[in-house]
Amino acid sequence: MSNKRWKIGLVGVGRGSGYGKLFAEHPDCQVVACCDASEQALAQFQKELGLADSACFTQYETFLGMPMDAVFIGTPIPAHADQTVKAMEAGLHVLSEVTAAATVEDCRRIVAAVRKAKKIYMFAENCVYWPFVQEWKTMVAAGRIGEVFYAECEYLHPIRSMIVDPATNAPRWRAHRAPLHYCSHSLGPILEITGDRIVRAMGAGQGHRVLPAGGIGGIDIQLGLFETRKGALIKLLRSSVAPRHPSMHYYMLQGTKGFVETDRLGPRGPGHLYVEGEMETAQTIPLPMIDASLPASARAGGHGTAEYALVRDFLHTLDTGRKPDLDEIRAMDLTVPGLVAHESAMRGGIWLDVPEMT
Ligand SMILES: NC(=O)c1ccc[n+]([C@@H]2O[C@H](COP(=O)([O-])OP(=O)(O)OC[C@H]3O[C@@H](n4cnc5c(N)ncnc54)[C@H](O)[C@@H]3O)[C@@H](O)[C@H]2O)c1
Numbered sequence: 311m312s313n314k315r316w317k318i319g320l321v322g323v324g325r326g327s328g329y330g331k332l333f334a335e336h337p338d339c340q341v342v343a344c345c346d347a348s349e350q351a352l353a354q355f356q357k358e359l360g361l362a363d364s365a366c367f368t369q370y371e372t373f374l375g376m377p378m379d380a381v382f383i384g385t386p387i388p389a390h391a392d393q394t395v396k397a398m399e400a401g402l403h404v405l406s407e408v409t410a411a412a413t414v415e416d417c418r419r420i421v422a423a424v425r426k427a428k429k430i431y432m433f434a435e436n437c438v439y440w441p442f443v444q445e446w447k448t449m450v451a452a453g454r455i456g457e458v459f460y461a462e463c464e465y466l467h468p469i470r471s472m473i474v475d476p477a478t479n480a481p482r483w484r485a486h487r488a489p490l491h492y493c494s495h496s497l498g499p500i501l502e503i504t505g506d507r508i509v510r511a512m513g514a515g516q517g518h519r520v521l522p523a524g525g526i527g528g529i530d531i532q533l534g535l536f537e538t539r540k541g542a543l544i545k546l547l548r549s550s551v552a553p554r555h556p557s558m559h560y561y562m563l564q565g566t567k568g569f570v571e572t573d574r575l576g577p578r579g580p581g582h583l584y585v586e587g588e589m590e591t592a593q594t595i596p597l598p599m600i601d602a603s604l605p606a607s608a609r610a611g612g613h614g615t616a617e618y619a620l621v622r623d624f625l626h627t628l629d630t631g632r633k634p635d636l637d638e639i640r641a642m643d644l645t646v647p648g649l650v651a652h653e654s655a656m657r658g659g660i661w662l663d664v665p666e667m668t
Pocket of ligand 1: 321351407409435436483613
């Protein structure tokens with residue numbers, strides 16, 4: 311328990327609700343305000359958080375006037391840059407949903423604002439917090455599968471009704487989010503494990519068979535290929551429309567001594583590990599998604615105990631004043647490659663440099 315009780319405000323009801331529950335239960339902070347542009351969503355938010363009318367806002371700028379220390383941004387991606395910049399200008403710390411922003415220019419604006427305000431910015435990439443990712447990180451650091459020279463990640467999750475409203479056929483904000491734009495759940499764990507960053511990207515995929523009204527968000531499937539600073543190759547496969555059940559996150563790392571991978575139906579099943587000289591063939595391994603040492607309430611944020619551990623790290627960062635591992639630069643390492651790879655896909659698959667946000 312720290313000396314200070316951090317005052318937290320939340321914007322964007324969907325993701326804000328899960329994080330709101332975790333913040334509300336944590337002894338080191340209190341939820342003091344919430345904001346949502348929709349009156350209906352705001353009413354739901356208010357009920358969930360048990361806040362007074364005077365602590366609930368539809369106008370983000372008015373909400374920022376509340377006495378608070380930090381804002382959780384859970385709004386659609388195109389709103390992240392403006393809301394982060396305004397929060398920084400108001401002297402507030404930020405925990406931002408993924409991905410960081412919708413354009414490379416917006417990524418630069420966020421980095422500049424954080425640098426100017428000297429406040430904490432943390433990127434809420436929850437998949438990095440799955441316990442098996444941290445286990446693999448330790449295993450790779452110990453050299454068990456040797457030097458990683460190739461990795462694969464896939465995220466296939468049909469969310470067609472979140473791209474086009476089925477009742478009206480009107481496009482929603484995700485119609486402007488290309489599959490490859492949403493890359494941090496996939497690249498995040500791989501780069502966390504290898505401690506690497508992407509320097510070049512290429513992409514492919516422009517087909518529109520499944521959801522023709524879905525804009526770039528409805529592209530059937532996209533493939534990204536990335537080259538890292540350490541000289542490894544990463545393949546990313548992304549779709550938000552391809553029929554698939556269950557939806558699937560997949561991760562694989564190939565090293566000079568062996569490989570480790572999750573199940574093709576997603577990380578709920580057992581994974582596989584092969585180490586040359588240590589075993590004849592690949593063995594199944596457990597893939598923990600939940601940290602069993604945490605209380606049952608730690609699952610309130612969703613995705614196992616990932617969000618709980620993330621909130622704990624964010625509050626620890628506020629206590630210490632030290633930059634988090636998932637700071638504004640790392641946020642862009644996990645956001646910009648997908649933006650660049652989609653641009654490559656639109657330009658016929660040429661290799662493009664991924665700018666570093668130093
Ligand atoms: N980490 C994860 O696992 C995960 C899962 C789902 C979504 N997300 C991310 O969460 C964010 C929100 O996604 P969503 O599906 O909840 O979006 P959504 O479209 O449901 O919008 C969330 C809320 O934000 C409100 N809103 C929209 N624009 C606003 C603005 N300018 N100011 C205030 N409120 C505004 C909407 O009224 C809505 O209630 C996105 O960044 C998305 O990528 C992350």
